[in-house]
Amino acid sequence: MTNLIILGPPGAGKGTQSKQLEKKLNVIQLSTGDMLRAEVASGSDLGQDAKGIMDVGGLVSDDLIIGMISKRVGQKECANGFILDGFPRTVPQAEALSEMLANKSLKLDYVIELTVNDEAMVERICGRYTCSKCGAGYHESFQKPAEDGVCDKCGGKDFSRRADDNAKTVRARLEAYHEQTAPISTFYAEIGILKQVDGMMSIEDVTHQLENIVS
Numbered sequence: 001m002t003n004l005i006i007l008g009p010p011g012a013g014k015g016t017q018s019k020q021l022e023k024k025l026n027v028i029q030l031s032t033g034d035m036l037r038a039e040v041a042s043g044s045d046l047g048q049d050a051k052g053i054m055d056v057g058g059l060v061s062d063d064l065i066i067g068m069i070s071k072r073v074g075q076k077e078c079a080n081g082f083i084l085d086g087f088p089r090t091v092p093q094a095e096a097l098s099e100m101l102a103n104k105s106l107k108l109d110y111v112i113e114l115t116v117n118d119e120a121m122v123e124r125i126c127g128r129y130t131c132s133k134c135g136a137g138y139h140e141s142f143q144k145p146a147e148d149g150v151c152d153k154c155g156g157k158d159f160s161r162r163a164d165d166n167a168k169t170v171r172a173r174l175e176a177y178h179e180q181t182a183p184i185s186t187f188y189a190e191i192g193i194l195k196q197v198d199g200m201m202s203i204e205d206v207t208h209q210l211e212n213i214v215s
């Protein structure tokens with residue numbers, strides 16, 4: 001079993017790299033952003049509460065997020081391990097995760113932080129789009145499909161963009177990251193399990209570095 005966290009600001013490549021490691025380690029990616037977007041799409045009360053906050057780039061309440069993640073960690077789908085993407089995002093979330101894992105007799109193997117330059121993140125996020133059919137991620141400059149307008153994975157031709165992927169909201173998300181999420185690096189550095197990888201390298205080079213750490 002391998003349990004890890006991928007940390008980093010919006011656009012650092014957490015989702016992109018989690019998908020690669022998911023295949024390599026045969027573990028499951030648990031993305032709180034994806035879970036929240038699914039709640040918004042379903043029109044649930046939780047989704048309606050979260051939507052207004054996500055649209056302006058703020059952070060959803062710790063209690064709501066911790067409740068959502070505790071229903072997933074330790075379940076059958078995590079039998080081989082998990083990659084947490086987008087969680088924890090505050091020190092109270094990190095503390096709640098430690099308690100949750102201890103109660104389930106689980107431990108974290110790696111916490112890997114992708115270090116990046118904020119300005120480049122605006123370009124990365126504003127150029128991102130996703131296949132509407134299978135969810136595969138692309139980028140206008142950095143990750144194009146082999147055939148223009150056709151998804152490499154499923155052949156789908158419809159693509160969508162996230163509601164919060166605009167320059168104004170990205171700047172607010174970066175601000176929230178520096179104020180509320182950056183202290184988590186210190187939290188894990190003090191426990192001695194934090195590793196950092198330069199997230200400004202190409203997608204392939206970042207994947208290679210991550211694979212070296214986890215193999």
Ligand code: AP5
Nearest residue numbers: 010011012013014015016032033060086124128139142203
């Ligand atoms: P969430 O969905 O987690 O968004 P985020 O953290 O802002 O991260 P992103 O998904 O935007 O970026 P990423 O690092 O995954 O980058 P990606 O790999 O796609 O959260 C959304 C919202 O939900 C939050 O704002 C908040 O409101 C709420 N929320 C979620 N979790 C929460 C929590 N725990 N607590 C409270 N609120 C929470 O890459 C971006 C693009 O760049 C892609 O197009 C990719 O192709 C490209 N790219 C990736 N790597 C590279 C590279 N090395 N070189 C060039 N291009 C690259």
